[in-house]
Amino acid sequence: MAASGTLLVLFLFAHAAGNLKIFVGLPDFDHYAEWLRELGTPLLPHAWFLWIQRFGLLAAIGLHIWAATVLTIRAKKARPVKYAHRPKVQGSYAARTMRWGGVIIVLFVIWHILDLTLGVVNPATGDSDASQRVVQGFDPERWYVTLFYVLAVVAVGFHLRHGIWSAVRTMGQQTTKGERRAKAIALVLSVVLVAMYLSVPIAVTFGLVK
């Protein structure tokens, strides 16, 4: 969980940094999208590096989900009889929502790819630029899509808040002081990431990016 999760977090940061390019200007954003496909050339053919990345990501996601499934099945087996009376959350809310949060994030990612990568559920036409898909996708008319994005990104935030700290612990972090630090870092990273991701759809919906 920790290793695959770490890869995914690194990707999320790269992805978020790229997103912010849109505030520089729509053509710059599209240029960035194209650059992603040019990356690695001429050593590699066009878009190969991107596909290598995508396969890497898919593998990380696959491993992450596989590990999560194994843990979930083990957890179910480890407590075959449920408590009759059990407060929903005793520890941190973030820790207790990892599993359902994860499922929501998967569903979101599928939507997200259909929406902005493939454009299948996006109002922009098939051969549109990336920036067009963003601008039309988060059109004020489609506020509910933006709302869905906001909720999903917040779920990612929760997932990371526990996930980042938990990964550090799994890697062997072992002092109480370090624990406080790791928790603080996880919180800050999650908040920063959520802010970075939310800035784009909100800016579009509120007409700050056209």
Add this chain to the structure above:
Amino acid sequence: MDIKVRVWRQSGPSAGGKMVAYDVKGISPDASFLEMIDVLNETLILDGDDPIAFDHDCREGICGACSMVINGVAHGPEKATTTCQLHMRKFKDGDVIDVEPWRAAAFPVIKDLIVDRSAFDQIIQAGGYISAPTGTAPDAHATPVPKKDADLAFEAATCIGCGACVAACPNGSSMLFTAAKISHLGLMPQGQPERDSRVIDMLQAQDDAGFGGCTNAGECTMVCPKGIPLSLIGRLNSDYRKAITKR
């Protein structure tokens, strides 16, 4: 004070169980939670009912026998306190209190609130010791131990093996218990020779016993009557990583 308790009743390991409600009247706020059950049992016996079976022994918070999930919280509402040290003054007149056994596949219910915790002994058997046959020891002062290490080792060693960590863990994991022993022994110079095999074998025994996996949810440490810190799980993970890479 008058209260109502709803207690898990299960006549045997393979029998089904259910929550049964009992009224307990006129209990003193100075009585301990277990004394409240004692008083209830006395009436049950005289009424011809089967008294509630529950594990308990020292009743001073150190043996680790008592084990009740009270209103969904292992050992009940008071922090860093075993069930036997919990007193009725923590409740209000008229309260309805739910009492259940530890719930984990590795801790099967034997009767009512009594579970079988021998899985913990199996984890210790797998490596939770330092091999030092009687009579082979050098002088006690032969190896100084830095005070910092000795103090942390002691803190880890205060685990009473009650199993509340497992009862509270959303995954039914025994990681905090195992981590406490790994840390105690791994911090002592005497524990170094077996440090690598210890962590590998104890984790294997923990998995074999049917405990769930750790996701660092942290609920174990919140109910731990001895306040064993979650950071010890990191120590275990670190030891495990080193042991695996050396192998």
Add this chain to the structure above:
Amino acid sequence: MAATEFWSEGEPVVDKAAPDGPVETRWDRRKFSAKLVNPANRRKLTVIIVGTGLAGGSAAATLAEAGYHVKSYCYQDSPRRAHSIAAQGGINAAKNYRNDGDSVYRLFYDTVKGGDFRARESNVYRLAQVSVNIIDQCVAQGVPFAREYGGLLDNRSFGGTQVSRTFYARGQTGQQLLLGAYQALERQIGLGNVEMNARHEMLELIIVDGKARGIVVRDMVTGEISTEFADAVVLASGGYGNVFFLSTNAKGCNVTASWRAHRKGALFANPCYTQIHPTCIPESGSHQSKLTLMSESLRNDGRVWVPKAQKDTRKASDIPEDERDYYLERIYPSFGNLVPRDIASRAAKNVCDEGRGVGPGGLGVYLDFADAISRLGRKAVEAKYGNLFEMYERITGEDPYEQPMRIYPAVHYTMGGLWVDYDLQSTVPGLFVVGEANFSDHGANRLGASALMQGLADGYFVLPNTISNYLASGPFPKVTETDAPVVEARKQVEDRIEKFLSIDGDRTVDSFHRELGHIMWEYCGMERTEEGLTKAIGLIRALKEEFWTRVKVPGKGEELNQNLEKAGRVADFIELGELMCIDALHRRESCGGHFRGESQTPDGEALRHDDEFSYAAAWEYFGADGKPTLHKEDLNFEYVHPSTRSYK
């Protein structure tokens, strides 16, 4: 007092295993003269060990390491829960790491004197010798003793000794030592050398051809009765303080294993020697199920007092200084609040008897930290005693920083137990007794931090050396289920269980236990008199008859039945209670944990009669209604000559 209506007197009992000669060489010479068992033959020999506390756990691990086949039994769900775990203070060892004049001889001297000259010199000397090995062994096992900044072991002075020889692990020394022994035991279980049977209770001893050859046990989960055979049986089943119902013992602690052995012929020595600890949390009501000890160290800074006036119900803070009686400081100006346990306990009882006790029922005295807090500051007091104060508040709901603690004495340890010789063998060949279950080392009073020392000395170092002398003549002829003594022992157990379940009376087991406790505490507690003890014997006999006609034990035998377990234990406690009173009645002197009202100095201190009572009283069982027979073992003091203890 010679034989009376309550007992008869038999031949003296002699410790045949005890070596003579210079006390320093006795243990070495005994070890050398003991027969050995060839390592290859050891696995053919089986040893049953009942109990997994410090003595039983360490013995099981050590004998298994040596190569014997060990079968271990405990009533708890895990060997780690034996009540040794609750010991707080520490463990003595004559290491002299402080360079403060300690030595094996001084520990020996202090222990014989502390035992009020009622222990064997040979045994105590051996205990002091072995004490140094115990610390080495425990450190090697990884026991996290308190250490100093230099990394070396810390020591403290404990129980009024003048040297610092107590090793400790914060307030949880017993726990850490027990976990050390438990882990060594689990290692042997994992290696297949020990067959562990938790949740099993020994209910009878099996004697074949005059030798202890096995036990009858009940599986406390299924209720199944089984017979277990061995070449030797070791009892490590602890003390019998729960005869008082309320004590600092664990709820499950019981005398059944020892008592069943006693009924089968093992002598029971000095049952009346009971240690009553002065600093326990008082009873809070009729629901009380046990008493909790507060560490003795509290008396280092707390001042003990009661109001000068009787039945003074004012709050402690409303009682002005000149209306308080700091009675320990008043009566014992030189030791003050630090007088030994027996003296502090009796003084508390006296002031409460005068009607000056505080708290519910007037059974309590104040232990006041106001002076310490104003002198040292709250922070310093918190650093020293914070965890104890928290524990007190958790139990009583009162804040000891704001109002003084209330404390009262409670039964804590029993020095008496099954009689054993120097080899720790009882009067039944092949039956060995270790730890608190035997009577051997503490005499009439045990010093602080000595119980852990004795338990581990017996289990790690003494028994493994002495039992070989017995086992060397084995393996003994095979015992089978159909042998007459086995069939009989099994039937005794089954009949008894059947009897408990069939009475179906109108009183619970606990109600009898509570009543027995009241009788014992009232008449055989801190102060005993001929009149009281005689009355108590009558009351106990009546209680016994009532028990066997009116007890109600719910449920069946073939299931987990906690009341059935309790019924068997209480039935044995009732019989033991009677013997304790008889022993207390016959010993018309005050010594250590036994204070006879008739035997005190003009100013109320304990008065020994060495001319008449310098012996251990070993009692032989003579049927439930017959008279017990007294066998005396004379005690000789060649090194530490009896003197009067004085703390004024």
